[in-house]
Amino acid sequence: MFKTGYILTPKHDLVWFLGLPFFAVALALGFQAWLPYVAVASINLWITIPHHYAGWIRSYGMPDVWDRFKDRLIIGPVVIIGFTIMGLQFAPITLLLLVTAWDHQHSIMQQHGLGRIYDFKAGAGLKQTRRYDLVLHCVLYAYMFLNAPMFKFLWIRELHRMRVPLSVSFVDALLMVSQVVLVGYLIVYMWHLWRTHQAGAIINPVKYVFIFASYFLWYFVAWNTNSILLHAVAHRLMHGVQYIVMVYSFMRKSQEKGTFRKGLWSKLTGPGH
DSSP states (O other), rough: OOOOOOOSSSHIIIIIIHHHHHHHHHHHHHHHHSOOOHHHHHHHHHHHHHHHHHHHHHHHHHHHHHSHHHHHHHHHHHHHHHHHHHHHHHHHHHHHHHHHHHHHHHHHHHHHHHHHHHHHHTTSSSHHHHHHHHHHHHHHHHHHHHHHHHHHHHHHHHHHHHOOOOHHHHHHHHHHHHHHHHHHHHHHHHHHHHHHHHOOBOOOHHHHHHHHHHHHHHHHHHHHHHHHHHHHHHHHHHHHHHHHHHHHHHHHHHHHTTTTTSSSSHHHSSSSS
C-alpha cells in the first residue's frame, strides 16, 4: 500500500528536500564555469557557517535543550578544540582524515533522519525498516567514496602517503567487491520492500524520491568534477540549507505549541521573522 507523507508540506518539500539537490548541482557547475577558485572557497564558507549557527541557536539558545545536554555542550567543544590543536600540531593528515570521515557520517545520518521523518509522517515501513534504510545509506555512500574518481584519487593518495602498501590488483579487487555489495544489497532492499508490501504495511514513495535526489547530487558531482571544493559547495547547499529549514521549522512549531521555555530561540522565530 502506498501513501504519501511530507516533512513540511508538499510545496515546501518540493523546494527544500526534493528540488534543492538539483538546484545545488546546477549552481555548483555554474560556479565552476564562471567564478575564480577563491570566490568558490568564500561561497563554501558562507554556506557552512549559517547551518552551524542554526545548530548553536538550538543547542545553546533553547533552555530545555541546554538543561538536558549541558555537560555535553560544555565539555564537547573543549574536547574538540583540544584534539584539533593537537592534531594540527602532531598529525595534520590524520586529523584531516578523521574530520572527513566524521563529515561523511554526519551527512549520511542527516539524510537517514529525514527519510525516517518521511516514514513517520506517512505511518510507513516495518519495525526493521530503519535498519535497512541506514545500511542502504551506508552502502550507497561507501560505493561513491570508493569508486568516484574524485574520492578514489584522494583515499589512494592518502593511504600511499601513510605508507600503507597498495597494489593495483588490491584496489581493483576492492572496487569489485564494493560493486558486488552494492548490487547485492539493492536486491536485499527490494526484497524488504516486497515483504513490507506483503505485510500490508505502508510505503511512502516520497521518501525514495528524496533519497534519489540526495544521491543524485553526491554521485553526479563526484563523477563529473575533480574539485573537492565544488563537491563541498553542492553538498553544503543541500545539507546546510535542509538543516536550517528543519531547525527553523522545529523552533517555529515549538513556539506555536508553547512546548519549550522561551529564550534566544523564541526571539528569532517570533512574529515577523
